[in-house]
Amino acid sequence: MAENDDVVPKYLQISGHIRALIERGELAPGAEVPSERELAARWKVARPTAAKALNTLRQQGIVRSRRGSGTYVAERPALLRESAPRYGTPAPESRSVTVLCAAVVEGPREVTDALVLPVSSSVIVRKTLWVGISGSVELTTCWYPGGFAGTAALLLESEVVPGGVARYLEAATGRAATVVRESAGARLATEDECRHLTLRHPAAVLVVRRTCSDAHGVPLEYRETVHPPGGWTMSHEYSASSAADFRR
Template sequence: MSNTANGAPKFRQIADQIRARILSGELRPGDEIPSERAVAADYNVSRPTATKALMLLRELGLVHSIQGSGTFVADLAVNRRANERYTKARTSGRIYADGTRAEIVAAEVIPEAPEHVARALQLEAGSAAIRRRRITWEGERRAETSTSWFNAELAGTAPRLLTKERIRSGTLAYVEEQTGRLGTYARDRTCARTAGADAEALGLTDEAAPVLVVEHIVYDQHDRPIEFAEAVYPSDRWSYEQRYDLT
């Protein structure tokens, strides 16, 4: 079914592929994961290898097993990262999974972009920029507030950036379509601070509550920034997991 030809053990490759489907929203909480027998057949591996793959997913807290019923996606209290949303958008044409929605609360041109925004977008100091601010909901809970910034020159070629209408495929996919500039890589910087002015948008009662902030810059094929985004998350809605080799 899937190509597992890379350097990692096959059980980890299988687990990583299923994990990607979960974190992209393709597999939702409560969805059944293929059985060990099905995984072994789909990936052309032995039953012990399939068992280890599902065991790894359980260890990561992504799935849980019910005796006599099967293995199911767990109810995750984690936020999906940008690369997982891009995967969702490019495979399904929708950036948000079922049960998740975004409310656009601002879409406007700011005559003078904040200094750190101008620096991230490689604009001259005092330049205008498009600001698009949203609140992301998971069910009835506010899971994230984020602001995307773009060069104000895009106002003519990508006018939907200045409306409060949702762009189902995501702002990046829309800008790519309108301009021909393709997002080829991104850089993230993560830090923590108190909620401050973001407390109300996140439904927090204490402005001193801790939040996580991710600054995200997408670059095109010519190494020029397309989008600078600032996302803020409540402390209990974020989990970061990364695998890397030690040599």
């Protein structure tokens, strides 16, 4: 049993186990996933808990349900990214990085929810400013569970983590990010964001939120990256057969 099984919700343990089977190839695309009834019996949980585990995988696009048939591993990739997430990769030489903040604070509700922590838990916050030689700029704020302060002390240093945060966290905690969830939206920049991004207030910005979780579904990092107007675009390539809007 994993060391953190006592604190990880059961439905996340179940979904993480199924996801690991898929990633190892033990459940191939198109293969049937155990039913709610089978999962409830195998894991000794109530049916709603098993249903929540399967729904988590559906929301991640990892499995698909067929009415009256069952749940199956999704045929992948139905949706391809233009490029892989930049989680933890070293900064290119063409960009400078300034760590504006590195501290342990009381986590805002949005952050503790994303990291699956109790309300008002302590978290590590790191805020960095990235500036490219072309003038491109972005402001990134990352949050980590407060417990990492004892095992990953470099997160509290006002310096760039050598080799990138992802590699460092894996080496320091023995846990690697295997699942990345992203969402993007626009809002008005805060005064602090306008100051760092040299924008006139009010200004609209693009905000990309990302949660990185380990193989058990336990979040390792929650980050919010703020891009100024015209500084970033999101592109996707997908199969027309998998896009409902395309078939209308």
